[in-house]
Amino acid sequence: MAKLSGQSIVCDASSLISLTDSCFVHVIYFLKKKYSGRFIIPPSVERECVEQPMQIRNYALHAIRLKRAIAENMIDVVEANPARDLPAFSIERSSMSDAFCKSKMHMESADSNPKAKPGKAAEEIKFIANNIFHADGTPLRLLHAGEADVLSLALELGVDNILMDERTCRMLCEDPESLRQHLEHELGRQIGINDESLSAFSRATRKLRFFRSSELLLLAYEKGYFADYKELERDAVEASLYKLKHAGCAIGFGEIGGYARNHIRE
């Protein structure tokens, strides 16, 4: 594959779902025309966002919107090399305790869809991520193969930008300590950290920058996406942020309100 522009973004299913459910898939068209970057998804995201919802009456239209965006080359489906290892992971499975390795057998049996089987690098990411936190000696299985697939594809392609509305994976990469505290609070018990797994995971993902569909929409707004709303432009962009939030983008009401007050309505 030719070297990708630094403006390329690997997209997770969560953001594409939020964008299509809010009828903002054209934000991708708009930005794609303005910049040299590509919007990239792994085949597992295409399955989740196009193939599966096509079978559900309620969601088929959203899937068709994305299918068209893929057909019109607005979104590229790129398959990771299934045999590729992640050099950043110096941690060896054999160096982990028995309890962690046993838990892996349990985790693998839960990934029942053979079509969704991730590549070697995604497997490594999922394994390490799911061994970072533990409660009462049991590792917490936090990450799914789909999310690991997105991280691994970005790392393989050397794309540092990830579009992801899903909160847990983002927090695991950006702020694992807050996630640990949150888990501790929610589960009412002490959550320990496997330092070896955490440092391997952080080493591999430290260069990644995460954005949500809300930021993508705001970027489009700054470049004139809402200009034809004229005097209603600011109302439209604020309303759009709330629409994205209600479609599942992990953004708080407080965050939207604060940003709108300070940057949209100022």
Next chain:
Amino acid sequence: MALSLAETSVLIGSALRNHDVRAMRKINSRCVGETTLRFQQPTYNYALITYVLAKILSKPRYFRQGKGKELVSAVDKLLRDGEAAAKEADYATLLSTQGKMLSSMEKLDDEDRRFVKGILQKAKLKIASTLYAQGISLGNASEIAGADKRELLLYAGQTMMFDRLKEKKSIEERMKELREIFS
């Protein structure tokens, strides 16, 4: 401390016979918390069963034609079977018994259906949303609970879960980075 599957069966049976919705919800919370920590199908099934039973017990319409009463006695019997199977670590029988409980509850709901989404689907979605709010990823929560990812996203979007946990990076910081990339 975590409850054993046999103890859980006994507690559910007691809450069911007493029509104690609050106790049923409490058991549900424990089962969901246990599912977050370590996923086991029987525990997750009890989370589903307690959610649906709490709903059924709290709605008089299910009891108007006596069908609710029939269900309570059928599920109570199945819970005793489940307890016996759990005590003997016979998980295949326990799972099959739980399957019968879920089918009978779904049948009751289907006979007087008010919404497009059935009561069991709603339970799966609610549990998946709790798992996601607690810190399990979206994909994992939807897989564990058997709920559709898109529906889970929409459901999560209607909750305050993203206001309850502040993220380190503000929207301003993310925008600054994005502008640099797309300058």
